[in-house]
Amino acid sequence: MKKFLLSVFALSTSLLAESYKVDNITTPLEIAPEIGGLAFNPSGELVVVTRRSGIQIAKTAKDPNGFQWRSFSDDSLHNPCGVQVISDSEMFVSQMAELTKVSDTDKDGIADSYETISNEFGLSGNYHETNYILPDGKDGWYIAVGTASHNGPTFYHTQGEYKHNGRRGRNFAAVKWKGWIMHIDAKGKMTPFAKGFRMHNGMGMSSDGKIFAGDNQGDWRGTSPIYHIQKDKFYGHPSALVWDDKFTKEVSNNPLFYYINDMKQYEKDRTPAAIELPHGMMCSSPGEIVFDTKGAFGPYKGQAFVSDIAGPRLVRLMFEEVDGITQGACIKFAEKKLKTGNNRLVFNPKGDELYVGQTLRGWGKPSEGIQRISFNGEAPNSILNMQLTKEGFLITFTQEKSKGELAKLANYSFQSYHYPSSHRYGSKPADRKNLKVLKSTPSSDNKSVLIEIEGLRTGRLFQLDLRGELAEGLDQKTIVYTINKLQPGTIVNEVKAKAAPAPLKPASVKLSKANDKVTVTVDGKLFTEFIQGPNKPCLYPINGIDQENMTRHYPFKNGVKGESSDHPWHTGIYFTFGKINGVDFWNTKHGKTQQIKTVDLQTQGNKILAHNQWIHKDKKLLSDITEITFSADSQSRYIDYKVTLIADTIDLDFGDTKEGMMAIRMDPSFRVKDQKATVINSNAIQGKDVWGKQALWVSYANTSGAVISIMESSKNFRSPTHWHARDYGLCSANPFGARSYTRDRSKNGAHTLKKGQQMTFHYRFAFHKNPNTKNAIDKIYKSWAQK
Numbered sequence: 001m002k003k004f005l006l007s008v009f010a011l012s013t014s015l016l017a018e019s020y021k022v023d024n025i026t027t028p029l030e031i032a033p034e035i036g037g038l039a040f041n042p043s044g045e046l047v048v049v050t051r052r053s054g055i056q057i058a059k060t061a062k063d064p065n066g067f068q069w070r071s072f073s074d075d076s077l078h079n080p081c082g083v084q085v086i087s088d089s090e091m092f093v094s095q096m097a098e099l100t101k102v103s104d105t106d107k108d109g110i111a112d113s114y115e116t117i118s119n120e121f122g123l124s125g126n127y128h129e130t131n132y133i134l135p136d137g138k139d140g141w142y143i144a145v146g147t148a149s150h151n152g153p154t155f156y157h158t159q160g161e162y163k164h165n166g167r168r169g170r171n172f173a174a175v176k177w178k179g180w181i182m183h184i185d186a187k188g189k190m191t192p193f194a195k196g197f198r199m200h201n202g203m204g205m206s207s208d209g210k211i212f213a214g215d216n217q218g219d220w221r222g223t224s225p226i227y228h229i230q231k232d233k234f235y236g237h238p239s240a241l242v243w244d245d246k247f248t249k250e251v252s253n254n255p256l257f258y259y260i261n262d263m264k265q266y267e268k269d270r271t272p273a274a275i276e277l278p279h280g281m282m283c284s285s286p287g288e289i290v291f292d293t294k295g296a297f298g299p300y301k302g303q304a305f306v307s308d309i310a311g312p313r314l315v316r317l318m319f320e321e322v323d324g325i326t327q328g329a330c331i332k333f334a335e336k337k338l339k340t341g342n343n344r345l346v347f348n349p350k351g352d353e354l355y356v357g358q359t360l361r362g363w364g365k366p367s368e369g370i371q372r373i374s375f376n377g378e379a380p381n382s383i384l385n386m387q388l389t390k391e392g393f394l395i396t397f398t399q400e401k402s403k404g405e406l407a408k409l410a411n412y413s414f415q416s417y418h419y420p421s422s423h424r425y426g427s428k429p430a431d432r433k434n435l436k437v438l439k440s441t442p443s444s445d446n447k448s449v450l451i452e453i454e455g456l457r458t459g460r461l462f463q464l465d466l467r468g469e470l471a472e473g474l475d476q477k478t479i480v481y482t483i484n485k486l487q488p489g490t491i492v493n494e495v496k497a498k499a500a501p502a503p504l505k506p507a508s509v510k511l512s513k514a515n516d517k518v519t520v521t522v523d524g525k526l527f528t529e530f531i532q533g534p535n536k537p538c539l540y541p542i543n544g545i546d547q548e549n550m551t552r553h554y555p556f557k558n559g560v561k562g563e564s565s566d567h568p569w570h571t572g573i574y575f576t577f578g579k580i581n582g583v584d585f586w587n588t589k590h591g592k593t594q595q596i597k598t599v600d601l602q603t604q605g606n607k608i609l610a611h612n613q614w615i616h617k618d619k620k621l622l623s624d625i626t627e628i629t630f631s632a633d634s635q636s637r638y639i640d641y642k643v644t645l646i647a648d649t650i651d652l653d654f655g656d657t658k659e660g661m662m663a664i665r666m667d668p669s670f671r672v673k674d675q676k677a678t679v680i681n682s683n684a685i686q687g688k689d690v691w692g693k694q695a696l697w698v699s700y701a702n703t704s705g706a707v708i709s710i711m712e713s714s715k716n717f718r719s720p721t722h723w724h725a726r727d728y729g730l731c732s733a734n735p736f737g738a739r740s741y742t743r744d745r746s747k748n749g750a751h752t753l754k755k756g757q758q759m760t761f762h763y764r765f766a767f768h769k770n771p772n773t774k775n776a777i778d779k780i781y782k783s784w785a786q787k
């Protein structure tokens with residue numbers, strides 16, 4: 001019986017500069033689309049294995065609302081995690097407890113036979129024990145048997161042998177073969193293949209037969225890896241070794257403590273990842289891996305794609321073999337156009353469409369369903385490949401570039417780091433180093449460039465960030481390569497430690513008050529002034545270290561060359577909000593009917609103390625106490641802005657709006673959209689993508705090297721805050737705009753401050769000329785936070 005679609009709608013959205021389109025596939029309302037497996041049968045129908053709604057089959061259509069669905073099995077399987085279709089009436093499904101052959105023996109379109117092929121792996125009852133299957137090409141399978149999690153229990157009665165010493169650790173292997181990849185032959189016989197995994201919830205096989213598996217960041221995983229799987233290798237998670245008789249008899253019956261106490265031996269014994277995926281920035285929880293074998297999905301034939309269960313993206317993988325070792329690079333492919341929960345992938349038979357199956361399992365933003373990515377034949381503007389050379393890297397693009405831009409060293413920013421592995425949960429990038437670009441040589445066709453850099457080493461990730469005109473129009477500007485082996489003949493030049501910088505010379509900060517204005521100087525030169533703007537107090541102008549302008553002049557000066565006259569309420573540095581009890585204090589459209597007025601102004605050393613009243617129709621709605629502290633040295637200028645909001649008249653309802661709160665309107669030279677300025681936040685997100693994101697800081701740099709870093713205290717309400725960080729020069733920190741910034745109607749950033757209550761916010765503005773990189777700004781932030 002066919003299930004025809006009801007009232008769920010589908011969306012289409014552009015992707016990668018119109019080269020790809022994403023469709024939301026409508027599924028029948030009566031099924032829960034939590035996808036555990038995707039495949040195509042010989043008739044070209046999409047087979048969908050679900051967590052709770054059995055196995056569904058769809059005749060696909062160009063219209064995402066036009067799929068014709070039928071049920072192959074309504075029986076609820078036990079957390080199925082993989083599927084192999086062998087005919088229109090037969091398939092193999094890996095469940096938590098077993099590998100099952102599901103068949104329609106009477107050919108009526110409905111499954112009527114469920115045959116156990118293998119259940120030799122254990123089952124503890126823990127929710128975390130996933131089982132993914134990969135056909136071996138010889139009528140057998142590799143099965144990835146996941147470990148259990150400390151967040152869930154194990155049952156008293158288990159399937160298979162139980163070991164008490166396997167119950168140790170954050171992720172553990174209390175029953176047999178957890179944390180292993182096993183091989184099951186066509187007769188159902190199971191043998192160990194590789195060991196040392198945590199949650200390898202996806203594998204893939206290249207056209208030349210190489211096996212790859214992802215794993216999940218966590219204990220013994222500094223970040224999420226992609227492994228090249230080879231027989232009998234150990235891949236770093238010790239819990240699995242309790243089921244290795246040779247290890248427990250000859251080395252230790254407590255593998256976990258053995259390696260905790262001997263990390264040198266651990267590093268010697270474990271097989272490193274072919275590619276490491278920087279956590280958060282690139283991928284948070286890899287799922288299934290698929291290879292583009294037909295070349296119909298754009299210019300990526302031979303490359304692989306991996307899904308991210310905890311993020312709205314896919315990641316493209318580029319493998320190569322260097323001196324017998326498989327390694328390579330990763331780059332985001334479809335960020336933001338996808339939902340989260342991306343668990344399973346499958347290409348359609350033609351190879352020009354990639355289907356993505358999502359499931360809701362508690363990681364990332366809740367999401368489930370099926371999406372389809374379609375290639376329209378137009379070549380994307382992408383980094384095609386990154387390959388290791390003796391001198392550095394060969395970067396290849398999908399489209400021809402300007403020879404001048406390819407040769408420009410300033411267009412390339414390299415850094416290297418590594419993720420330490422230990423029994424602790426995950427790790428941050430360690431020993432991050434900025435690397436000098438020595439030379440860039442364009443190819444004759446201007447589609448690739450050979451970049452020579454310092455500091456090539458094994459055991460590290462090398463991150464390339466493209467800049468300038470070379471980066472304009474690219475779908476992604478960041479690519480990361482994992483080096484396990486150097487090219488033969490590589491000369492290893494360590495990055496020389498820079499000489500200790502000269503001690504910073506203190507600068508003299510003086511404040512002088514005249515009526516309702518305070519002038520601030522540094523070493524006798526104007527830094528800024530505290531003045532009453534059109535509808536609120538503000539700091540204007542702001543002069544940098546070399547007296548260069550940091551803030552826009554308009555609306556205080558008109559007709560300044562290069563400036564736009566938009567948003568006259570963007571006045572230097574200021575603090576305000578756009579919806580308090582429905583009143584908009586953000587803009588000047590309402591004249592003096594609503595304004596923030598300073599009623600008491602004092603100075604104390606290098607600090608301004610201001611008592612402000614927020615006036616609506618001549619009545620005070622609330623008040624604040626503002627403390628602004630100024631400091632400086634020979635290389636930097638700082639403004640520490642502390643505001644205490646006081647509900648001293650009535651309850652205050654802060655509505656969800658993007659218009660707020662601690663803000664700066666920068667000089668036009670800091671415009672990202674048309675002045676080649678750069679912007680980055682504390683999560684390493686760059687460019688216009690920083691808008692609306694939560695972060696501890698956002699930092700802008702112009703092409704002259706001047707940097708403005710805006711920071712919030714981690715003790716602020718709802719830290720890390722959302723940032724109204726525009727590419728035209730406005731940047732503000734706002735904790736009350738969750739819905740406005742995410743466009744997620746399920747969220748609400750509103751907050752009520754009851755009468756008699758108050759709340760305090762701390763911010764820092766740093767004006768300097770340090771590199772505008774995550775590492776450099778993190779150091780500035782940490783120095784402030786420690787104080």
